[in-house]
Amino acid sequence: MRPPDPQQRIAVTGAGIICSIGRNKAEVWQAIVDARAGIDRLTRFPGETFPTELAAEVESDLASLLPDGKRALRRLSRTDLLAVIAAKEALDDADANATTPLPRERAIVSTGTSTGGLLEGENYYFHRRSRGRRRAAASHVLQQPTSGPSDAVARAFSLGGGVVSNATACASAGAAIGMAADYLRSRHADVAVAGGSDALCRLTYSGFNVLQAVDPAPCSPFGADRKGITLGEGAGYLVLERWDDAVARGATILAELSGYGASCDAHHQTAPAEDGRGAEAAMRAALAEGRLDTADVDYVNAHGTGTLLNDSAETKAIIAALGMDVPVSSSKSYFGHTLGASGAVEAVVSVLALRNQIAPPTLRLQARADDCPLDYIPHAPRPLAMANVLSNTFGFGGSNVSLLFRRVL
Numbered sequence: 001m002r003p004p005d006p007q008q009r010i011a012v013t014g015a016g017i018i019c020s021i022g023r024n025k026a027e028v029w030q031a032i033v034d035a036r037a038g039i040d041r042l043t044r045f046p047g048e049t050f051p052t053e054l055a056a057e058v059e060s061d062l063a064s065l066l067p068d069g070k071r072a073l074r075r076l077s078r079t080d081l082l083a084v085i086a087a088k089e090a091l092d093d094a095d096a097n098a099t100t101p102l103p104r105e106r107a108i109v110s111t112g113t114s115t116g117g118l119l120e121g122e123n124y125y126f127h128r129r130s131r132g133r134r135r136a137a138a139s140h141v142l143q144q145p146t147s148g149p150s151d152a153v154a155r156a157f158s159l160g161g162g163v164v165s166n167a168t169a170c171a172s173a174g175a176a177i178g179m180a181a182d183y184l185r186s187r188h189a190d191v192a193v194a195g196g197s198d199a200l201c202r203l204t205y206s207g208f209n210v211l212q213a214v215d216p217a218p219c220s221p222f223g224a225d226r227k228g229i230t231l232g233e234g235a236g237y238l239v240l241e242r243w244d245d246a247v248a249r250g251a252t253i254l255a256e257l258s259g260y261g262a263s264c265d266a267h268h269q270t271a272p273a274e275d276g277r278g279a280e281a282a283m284r285a286a287l288a289e290g291r292l293d294t295a296d297v298d299y300v301n302a303h304g305t306g307t308l309l310n311d312s313a314e315t316k317a318i319i320a321a322l323g324m325d326v327p328v329s330s331s332k333s334y335f336g337h338t339l340g341a342s343g344a345v346e347a348v349v350s351v352l353a354l355r356n357q358i359a360p361p362t363l364r365l366q367a368r369a370d371d372c373p374l375d376y377i378p379h380a381p382r383p384l385a386m387a388n389v390l391s392n393t394f395g396f397g398g399s400n401v402s403l404l405f406r407r408v409l
Contacts (some may be wrong), residue, residue, distance in 0.1 A: 004185035006289070009243035010257040012405070013098075016089030016195075017348040018082055019234030019335040020056035023065060024089050029352050032360045035380055037334050039218040039230050044119075044200050052214045055200060056232030056336030058082065067156055076152055077117030082235035082341075083149035083197035084156045090193065091157055094239040099250030102239070108161040108189035109150045110180035112172025112196035114340030116146035119201040149197045153237075161189040167340065169395030170303075171262075172196055174343025174403055177238060178260030184242050195237030195344035204339060205231055211270065219306035219337075220364045221330035222315070222372040226306045232336025236344035238351070255351045256406040258388070259292070261285025265398025271309050272394065276317030279303075282400035283321040283390060290388070290404045294322045297404075298386040299359050301350045303394045304330025305337055312371040314392065319374070327384065329377040333363035343393030347403055350391040354407045359384040 015025060020038030022028035031038065042055040062081040067088055076084065087109075095101050121144040150163035164183075166176045173196020180194035208214050208231060219230040238257075246253055263285065265278035272278065287294065300322070303314055318328060331349045338345050353359055358381045365378040391403045 002186040002188065004182040008185040010181045010184060011241050011243045011246040011253045012238050012255045012257055012351060013241050013246050013251040013253055014090040014094030014239030015254060015348045015351050016086040016093065017234070017236045017345060018058060018085050019338060019345055020058055020232055021335050023060050025348065025352060029356065032334060033381055035361060035363060037218060037363055039336060045202055050205060051209045052216045054218060054230055056230055057200065058233055077120045077148055078199035079113060079116055079197050080148050080152035082199060082233065083111060083153050086195060086197065086235035087153045087157065087193055087237045090237040090239045094251060097252045103190050104157065104159050106161040106189050107159040107191035107193060108164065108180065108183050109154045109159050110164040110166070110176040110192055110194040111150040111153065112166045112174070112176035112340050112343060113146050113149050113198050114167055114169055114172055115198050115201050115204055117144040117148050118203055119199050120144060122202050153193060159193060161191065168399045169397055170337070170339055170342055171393050171395035171399035171401045172340035172343065173236065174347065174393035174401030175262060177344060177347060177403060178262060178401060180240055181257055181260055184240060190245065192240040193237055194240055195235065196341035197235035198233055198339040198341040200231060200233045213307055215306055218364060219333060221304035221306040221333055221362055222311050222368060222376045223365050224367045224369045226308065226311060226369065228307050229305045230336040232338045234335060234338040234345050235341050236348040238347060253408045255354050255408055257403065258406040259286035259290030259404030261289065261402045263400045265400065267398050270396050272313040272398065274309065274313055276313040276320065278398050278400045279314055279317035279392065279394060280321045282402040283317065283392070286390060286402040286404040290406065292388060297322055297326055297388050297390050299353065299384060299389050300326055300328045301346050301353070301389060301391040302328050302330050303392045304332055304362065306332065310394065311369070315372045315374055324374065327359055327375045327377055327382070329360055329362040331360050343401055346393065347391050350389045350405055354386055354389050354405055357383060357386055359386070
């Protein structure tokens with residue numbers, strides 16, 4: 001195994017996204033500018049009851065957005081479908097203005113997910129119970145593995161460099177992007193299609209309700225009235241290349257992935273360390289890899305779930321790592337917590353913020369909580385000169401990832 005070359009710069013040459021506020025980058029960014037959230041009543045599981053009834057669902061006909069239409073629908077889980085749609089936009093983006101197309105034979109797919117095709121496995125179980133074994137399609141069970149999204153993207157676009165599937169709870173997609181950069185730096189691949197995808201399913205929806213971690217109203221990250229998360233679904237992917245390769249290809253470079261930090265709290269199965277030490281370590285590691293001082297960070301796209309413990313611990317971590325002056329916001333206030341996909345969906349939002357020099361707001365923030373004293377950009381987008389942006393994503397088990405993106409002039 002060749003070690004990664006720390007001198008090797010990583011270019012972001014493509015980005016794709018789908019979530020409850022849009023089917024692509026243009027729609028998502030317009031919703032952010034309009035301060036328009038995508039949180040509504042849950043419809044994915046008809047006839048079932050839960051203590052809460054809100055979610056951030058993708059409402060589009062997914063089959064119409066696929067490269068080969070409805071033929072692929074029968075072979076893919078909903079999580080796979082979301083992954084293929086976002087990856088297609090990212091790949092098209094990377095080739096849009098380049099003089100040479102992407103070399104796909106050594107393009108690796110690195111995906112983070114937490115549910116995989118669990119929704120299809122649940123449907124198989126309920127169909128079998130209600131209709132009998134012979135009338136339940138066993139093929140639905142084959143869509144369940146968390147390796148499915150990476151495999152689906154590789155098959156759909158003939159990406160021959162290998163597949164990596166990462167499931168580290170809600171930090172999955174952020175880790176998938178960071179690890180993909182290391183594959184490029186060690187020259188185990190020439191291109192990386194890296195991100196994450198997760199669809200809503202009964203297990204996660206009921207599980208977070210059992211944990212009493214879901215807000216009955218749309219989530220209010222960092223707010224005095226916050227009561228928990230709003231669950232969502234979606235996918236996001238970035239196309240990563242070594243800097244010199246992207247320049248030689250004549251590609252438009254959207255941003256530089258200049259740092260990646262990861263840590264583990266080693267504290268509790270579901271709760272973060274209250275002092276935020278793991279999150280602080282991840283941010284400091286990303287800054288060290290990017291060779292930046294704390295004052296160089298212009299904006300933090302926070303994990304910002306809306307739970308009492310997470311928002312408090314993350315705020316302490318940001319203050320310890322970066323100080324009191326950096327603007328912070330949670331884009332989960334738009335499209336909910338997309339679980340294993342959140343690190344990628346929010347990485348795409350961070351890149352768009354850098355490109356547009358506008359920081360997304362934290363919606364519905366009427367009053368900051370006493371334990372959240374930072375500037376969380378309430379209500380409306382803010383024009384902001386940004387050269388460096390941190391995107392945080394944390395997960396159960398104390399997994400923490402921070403991605404550092406640098407603006408390209």
